[in-house]
Amino acid sequence: MDLQNSSSGGGPPVLKEKRAASPAPSGVSMKSDASMMIPPGFSSGGGSSGSRTETQRGASPEPSCVSMKSDQSIIIPPDFSSEDMTSDPHEKKKNFSRKxxxxxxxxxxxxxxxxxxxxxxxxxxxxxxxxxxxxxxxxxxxxxxxxxxxxxxxxxxxxxxxxxxxxxxxxxPACQRKLKSKLRDKYQILNEGISGHVKSALLNEIYTELYITEGDGGDVNQEHEVKQMEAASRKKTTQEKPIKCNDIFKPLPEQKRPIRTVLTKGVAGIGKTVSVQKFILDWSEGEVNQDILFIFPLPFRELNLMKEKKLSLVNLLQSFFPETQDLKPRHYKSYKIMFIFDGLDECRLPLDFQNNENLVNIEEQTSVDVLLTNLIKGNLLPSALLWITSRPPLDQQQSVRSLLSVLIR
Known part of the structure; x- marks a missing residue:
């Protein structure tokens, strides 16, 4: 299984939308009559003559609220003197002394x-x-x-x-504990066999560590955030560098930047999906990678079913993981999160990296294809970790070739 890994150096730079310059304030001039607060008119019926100077009132056992007929109830407009007014607000800023x-x-x-x-x-x-x-x-x-x-x-x-x-x-947030519990329940049992002859077993009891190495033939791009690794059932050679599954996001000695994206390839049945399940299970049980707050496994086989839908990244995650309904958009940016896309060879989405629109807003609705291309390119959540698995050869699909070109650019 071959694994390709892209580091962000803290993540690719966040794309920031430019804001148009704010128009000049259109408020009414403070010197105009419109700026004055007009006192409400009070009818004189049933009361005094309406004079604003009448202030004396008899003692009352009732609550001492201000009478609406007293001059205290009148909203007095502010007194603006012409010498204090200026058209330049900066001239009114106070200059503070050192003291x-x-x-x-x-x-x-x-x-x-x-x-x-x-x-x-x-x-x-x-x-x-x-x-x-x-x-x-x-x-x-x-x-x-x-x-x-x-x-x-x-x-x-x-x-x-x-x-x-x-x-x-x-x-x-509490939803993190709910998500961990759900994933632990889902992945702690491994079902093996064909229909009608399925056997279940605890993954922790039968799991065998997959032999993973960095990619052959110089597939590791030392200047970029990509690491390619291979998992196979073969004997270790002196040139290969074995890597533990739980350590796949740790930079290799020759890599200059942290790992952001990992692409793992291996022949069918070698154990790619089981390794993904074990990674998630260890995390959900609090064993390893606890600096990651949220892991979202999204198999391409299930993403294919949402090909025609329009939704935001937040909507997509909530549809797969209802436990995250209370997760706020700012949490996706402030916490360390990880996406796992299993089975790239099964992807039926175009993954049009060249022509898809750029997207930086995780609440903006678009196609699943646009969401994935922007997530992989780092436009959406540039600090998020990505793990993608696939069968070789990787050059049979245009979408796969496009993905590789983005990862190693």
Missing amino acids: ELDHIFKELQEKFISLVKNELNTFKNLLNPDYPACSEGEVEDGQKEGVLKVTLHILRNMNQADLANTLESKLA
Whole structure:
């Protein structure tokens, strides 16, 4: 089985849509009459003469709300003097002195340190086995997410990846745990045999590690984010570099950038799909690759059935994984996620990389073919990991040739 791997160096650069320049404000001039707030008119019936100067009222045991007939109830328009007005808003900006800036930033520093201390204490408690899991409401706190990203980055730089992964998993949306549970239930049992003679067994009890090597003949492109690997039932040679299935996204020594896309090829029955299932099972059981928050297996055989549909990437994932209904679009970008496309040789989609429109919005509806080409090219979710499996030869389909040309460009 041959595996080709594309690194993003942190992922290909995110394509940013250009925004048109904002038109000049069309608000009413603050000097015009239209800018003044007109006080409401009050009828004089049943009350005083309507004079705005009448302020005396008798004591009342009722709640001391302001009477609508008193001059306190009138909305007084702001007093705009002509010498204070200017057509240039920049002229009204305050120039801070060094002393004022020092005071402001001292207060900012105190608040920032207090915020970080509070959040770090929360994170420390979450890593304590006796501490209850946090509620999903806590995860939605924008301030917490910002501090969390910095904390995870520093922990991993301190070579404390296990702590970082555990913390990130505890603070992940609840749907992540639901997805892991679903995938664990789905892939822990392996069914073998033909119709009428199917045998079931626990995958962990019968799995044999597939022998995977990097591609032959210089298929590893050292300057790009592609690694090709081969899995086969043959004896090891001195030239081959065996790679464990769970390590396929770890860069080879000669590669300069992290791996983003892996293409694994192998003859029918060699164990490509079983290796995919084992990878997912180990992840769902918390064994390995816990820095990945979500794994979405999408077999080409099932994607073919959605060929004529129009939907967004978010809609596509929700149709396959209803557990992710509560996953917000920002989560797809802020968390490390992985897509597994099994059976490229079975793909019946055009995968027209040359002519398909570019797409960067994961909520924009289009064809499944456009979604896949933009996901593979890195326009959609450029930091996401991709694992694609296929049977050789890879040059029999135009869509496969197009895919290879994109991966090794």
